[in-house]
Amino acid sequence: MKQLIDKIYQQAKSSTRKIILVEPEDNRIIEACKIATKEKIADITLLDITPKKHQLFDQFVNQFYEFRKNKGVSLDQAKEIISNPLYFGTMMVKNQIVDGMVAGANNTSLETFRPALQIIKTKPGESIASSFFIIQVPDNNFGYQGTFIFSDCGLNINPTAEELSQIAYQSAHSFQQLVGGVPKIAMLSYSTNNSGTGESVDKVIKATKIFKQNYPEFIIEGEIQSDAAIIPSIAQKKNPKSQLQGLANILIFPNLDAGNIAYKLVERLGKAQAFGPLLQGINQPINDLSRGCSINDIVTTIAITSVQATSNLLSK
Numbered sequence: 001m002k003q004l005i006d007k008i009y010q011q012a013k014s015s016t017r018k019i020i021l022v023e024p025e026d027n028r029i030i031e032a033c034k035i036a037t038k039e040k041i042a043d044i045t046l047l048d049i050t051p052k053k054h055q056l057f058d059q060f061v062n063q064f065y066e067f068r069k070n071k072g073v074s075l076d077q078a079k080e081i082i083s084n085p086l087y088f089g090t091m092m093v094k095n096q097i098v099d100g101m102v103a104g105a106n107n108t109s110l111e112t113f114r115p116a117l118q119i120i121k122t123k124p125g126e127s128i129a130s131s132f133f134i135i136q137v138p139d140n141n142f143g144y145q146g147t148f149i150f151s152d153c154g155l156n157i158n159p160t161a162e163e164l165s166q167i168a169y170q171s172a173h174s175f176q177q178l179v180g181g182v183p184k185i186a187m188l189s190y191s192t193n194n195s196g197t198g199e200s201v202d203k204v205i206k207a208t209k210i211f212k213q214n215y216p217e218f219i220i221e222g223e224i225q226s227d228a229a230i231i232p233s234i235a236q237k238k239n240p241k242s243q244l245q246g247l248a249n250i251l252i253f254p255n256l257d258a259g260n261i262a263y264k265l266v267e268r269l270g271k272a273q274a275f276g277p278l279l280q281g282i283n284q285p286i287n288d289l290s291r292g293c294s295i296n297d298i299v300t301t302i303a304i305t306s307v308q309a310t311s312n313l314l315s316k
Contacts, residue, residue, distance in 0.1 A: 133276035154277030186229035187222025
């Protein structure tokens with residue numbers, strides 16, 4: 001994992017971006033700010049005053065009211081909402097005062113992601129945003145030098161086939177952004193090559209077909225069981241014609257139950273390192289922290305957010 005993290009840090013340092021953190025009450029955030037600033041990983045903005053006292057408060061309230069008045073939000077409600085640092089920080093990103101935001105040390109994933117979904121919105125051509133984890137397992141023979149992307153483990157509860165296809169595409173893009181190498185995507189199921197039947201299997205098969213039609217340049221296989229996706233000998237037995245040949249480095253789960261359970265088991269029982277949930281498919285980067293995160297976790301998430309911000313700017 002150190003090699004990958006060092007690579008991400010170097011990418012972040014090569015084009016320093018402005019990243020806001022909105023939880024100054026947490027000492028881990030303060031220390032991470034110091035490290036990220038000293039190492040020139042990002043230009044950090046720390047929201048160390050209450051939003052209502054900030055000179056941009058009224059501007060943001062009026063903007064948010066215009067965004068959400070058709071959803072029934074009143075001006076008074078907008079004032080209350082923007083007084084929340086998570087919303088205020090997201091408005092800083094929306095107005096391009098900063099390039100991205102990292103939060104979640106003291107807030108849930110839903111609390112962190114909700115403002116992003118309401119304000120930042122999805123990229124053109126994308127109907128959903130999704131989340132992913134960067135997973136590094138101890139055995140470098142798996143995935144890409146021990147590295148995987150797991151999606152979606154933190155946001156979409158039961159995505160449709162069309163949404164699963166988008167999640168797979170977003171994950172391939174995140175892999176290219178942050179990991180490197182050739183994305184090799186496994187659309188996971190309890191079935192491999194029609195060994196099982198059921199509504200979930202049908203959904204994964206349909207999602208794979210949609211993906212292949214839209215993005216034929218990528219290597220993808222589905223439906224496939226997790227062991228056949230990552231172990232060559234099992235892939236050979238279960239599906240000798242497998243494209244992946246047991247070398248998947250992106251695992252797409254059929255629903256949030258499967259994804260969330262899997263990443264936690266791999267992290268705890270498999271002694272893997274997990275970074276996320278990270279958000280993909282939106283116009284500007286907003287990323288979450290585990291409430292049990294370490295200082296190093298925060299610094300790494302800042303670096304990832306900076307790399308995502310640079311990629312977004314270059315693609316415009």
